[in-house]
Amino acid sequence: MGPHQGQASLFEWRWYDTASGLLVWLVLIVAAVGLKANRNRRVLLLLIPLAVVNLAYLLLRAMLDMSSSSAIQFDALLQSLVVGVTLLWLVVPALGRRGVVRMAAAFVLFLAVAGLSVISYGTASSEETTVFMVFLGTIGGVLILAPAAASRLCRTLYRPGPFMLWLAVWMIVAGVAAMLVAFAVLLSVLPSGPSASEIPGVILQAIVAGAIIGLCLYALSAPYMLLGFLSPFFRARLQACLNLRPTADSESAASFVPADARL
16 A cells, blocks of 8 residues: 555565465375375376366366456365365375275365365355365265266276266266255255255256266366376276276277377
8 A cells, every 4th residue: 555545554474374275285295205106206297187177277267257255265176176186196006905995085085185175275154164075075975986986887898988988977977966965964054044945946056066067077087087098107096996907908098099199
């Protein structure tokens, strides 16, 4: 504020005042350095899908011309999802071999990332914290259950193309189911909610929103899946995590990408 607007005001800024915003990203560094299975330079390939998703989001945010308050909320949500997905690719070797145990551990990791995001970005009220945790938890469930469902349909004849088609279908189905579950949970824990006459309209909105969210999550997952198809290092993790038995075509990825494009 200059002399024409009034008396000058001084603000003291300290770098550690905003350091909490980096807390959720610190998890990735710890996972990359701490796990022996990640002590390989090829693990840095995860920076490619991470950068692609963030750049796509920045372009979308600029096109939609979001308000600052909306941008902050979507920033927190997207960064939580990106960190959660990237973290899963890093810790897959340590999640165990049993499918149920592995899925439960992955879901707990997503909830932990959601909790760190609340600390990192902060929320205005406990009600907003509840909504954020429930929403991110249900989305995490979609990201975990949809690939597992798609893998069961491709287990006898796994190839990247059919797998990605089934993944799109299950992302939408799981997205709709997750939004309905989130709606039911929020109705039970929040003090205020829609009236009985408004519930059918809210359910319809939840179904539409769930389908849209499923497509968005598919777009978010696609760069990571592409890395899993192209890179032998991450292909082994993808196939081990989802119990996929590769065919000759899927191993060479000839039906999806040129052989000389593998990482």
